[in-house]
Amino acid sequence: MNIDRSTLFAQGGIFPVGDMYSLQTPSMESTTYITNTPDRLLPIDAESLVANYESPFEGLYYGGVDTPTTKQAAQQIAQMEKGEHAVLTPSGQSALHLLLLALLKPGDHVLVGDTVIYTTRWLLEYFKQKGMAVEYFAPQEAHALRTKLRSHTRVVLWETPGAYTYELIDSAAVIEACNHHPTLMVVDNTWSASTFSFPLEMNVDICILSLSKSLAAVEGVSLGALITRRPEIFKIFKQTSALIGNHVSSHVCAAALRSISTLAARLHAQQLSTVAVIKYLEMQHSVVKVLHPLVQHSVSELAKYSIDGYNSLITVQLTHEKKTLVRQLGLLRVIRIGYGWGGTVSLATPIVMDNNSSAQRMNITGTCIRLYIGLEHPNDLISDLRRAFFDTSSSLRKVDQ
Structure with a gap:
């Protein structure tokens, strides 16, 4: 059933409660989940982290990884971006940090649209000091980006419209240039508010969101996300997220869903x-x-x-x-x-x-x-x-x- 975006946003917080539903996702904070029988205790492994459960009450074993609230928020945000999987982070900046940490190693090359926000540049400079090669390209170079790709280019990252000047990068041209290269394409899609543009539909691999902006700012909370359609990328993000203790608050996720409803x-x-x-x-x-x-x-x-x-x-x-x-x-x-x-x-x-x-x-x-x-x-x-x-x-x- 095709529904309008406004309907999707308005009903995104509907949450199962037994045989009934709550119109708002409750904040369910917990660090420990207990069970009456040991065989119900999930193994702590990569497969448990990324298993696809229909109910937000399934697949729980430690609140620092997920709660019913965080699972509901991740599912709704992935749907809003027309993706399949989302990993939540405490902020948009931490989402970018998780992406770079999970996908790159010293010596890897990253191509970046030079219209990105200054905080993205600052974080890239930090990773550059750790041995990562960073190269910027102007919007006018999108059609010739193939000439800038190297054998060790791992990520092509851009933001469109760009920060402050709203200069546009032709995403279709970038995607075309990268089609025959194993690099991962990443778009910061915060400006579009999960409404005006859908890079994942264009075969971009990953979207970054600062939910602290349009989506959740009404509630005054900080939250970020990485969204993808590719299960193997989701697995890398989810594992890295668990390893570094990337934990988001259920209270924040419930507040974000309330904000998104309007x-x-x-x-x-x-x-x-x-x-x-x-x-x-x-x-x-x-x-x-x-x-x-x-x-x-x-x-x-x-x-x-x-x-x-x-x-x-x-x-x-x-x-x-x-x-x-x-x-x-x-x-x-x-x-x-x-x-x-x-x-x-x-x-x-x-x-x-x-x-x-x-x-x-x-x-x-x-x-x-x-x-x-x-x-x-x-x-x-x-x-x-x-x-x-x-x-x-x-x-x-x-x-x-």
């Missing part, structure tokens, strides 16, 4: 607000550039990149000097200043673009503002932006006061 409605409202805010920003004389996939590409062009929709992250380049920009940020009252994104509250974050490869290609330097559009009324957001950045007399008067 995801479709939130994204719909945010898309409408995003369009309104972009239109306002584009009319302001002191705005140099507005960066968002909807600005840089038409809907039909996005479809060619297998992207159907958009989230509410916008980067704005203004004529203001950094000192003025920082001062005016302090005048915001509805939009709050902070890191992160994905929850109900709109956020503004100053970002320095000088060392961003993608920004350099767009001739963007200095400090820009990244806006995350939450669930406030768009008129309130626009009024707040006008008062802080574009109504000069009002801004000066408030600073003097």
Whole structure:
């Protein structure tokens, strides 16, 4: 039965309770599971870790590996990404760490799209110090990526749209280049919120998610995931996860599923607000550039990149000097200043673009503002932006006061 994504999200927390069902997945924290008969105690081995059980109450032997709650969350997140298996981690960054630790050894070569978020670069630099070879490629090089593949290339990793500038990488071209090479293809699919793009359908091997963003941010919890359709890769991730003590809280997983239940409605409202805010920003004389996939590409062009929709992250380049920009940020009252994104509250974050490869290609330097559009009324957001950045007399008067 084919159901809409909004239905899948809304009902993702339904949980079996005997012959009945709970509408929300309960948080079932436990480290030890006991049984009345020794033959019911599962062996601690690789096969038990990855066995496919229909019920979240089956296949349990130690809470540090899985609980009914974590099993339910992993199953739902895999389904959302149109995958078969998911391994949960405490954060998106820890998901990337688990991926690199499980798949790579010193001397291996990794190709990385240069539009990845800076924290991904930082972690790759750490692994580079441990003997891993890291090479970056620009979106324009996707069609010629075959020439960059080496015999010891183990992973090709990219994020599209890219961080801050939302530059697109042609995933189909990357996949085509890698088709006859044993490298594993990995996409950070956080931006798409398990809604706008499905790399696993395109034969990408692994998706990384920071669930701390759109999916679970409403509950304020940190969670990440690695999702795949390939059982042999799932087995490697699950074994490595158990060996390093990668444990996620049942409380966090239950909270994430509650947040996901409203995801479709939130994204719909945010898309409408995003369009309104972009239109306002584009009319302001002191705005140099507005960066968002909807600005840089038409809907039909996005479809060619297998992207159907958009989230509410916008980067704005203004004529203001950094000192003025920082001062005016302090005048915001509805939009709050902070890191992160994905929850109900709109956020503004100053970002320095000088060392961003993608920004350099767009001739963007200095400090820009990244806006995350939450669930406030768009008129309130626009009024707040006008008062802080574009109504000069009002801004000066408030600073003097």
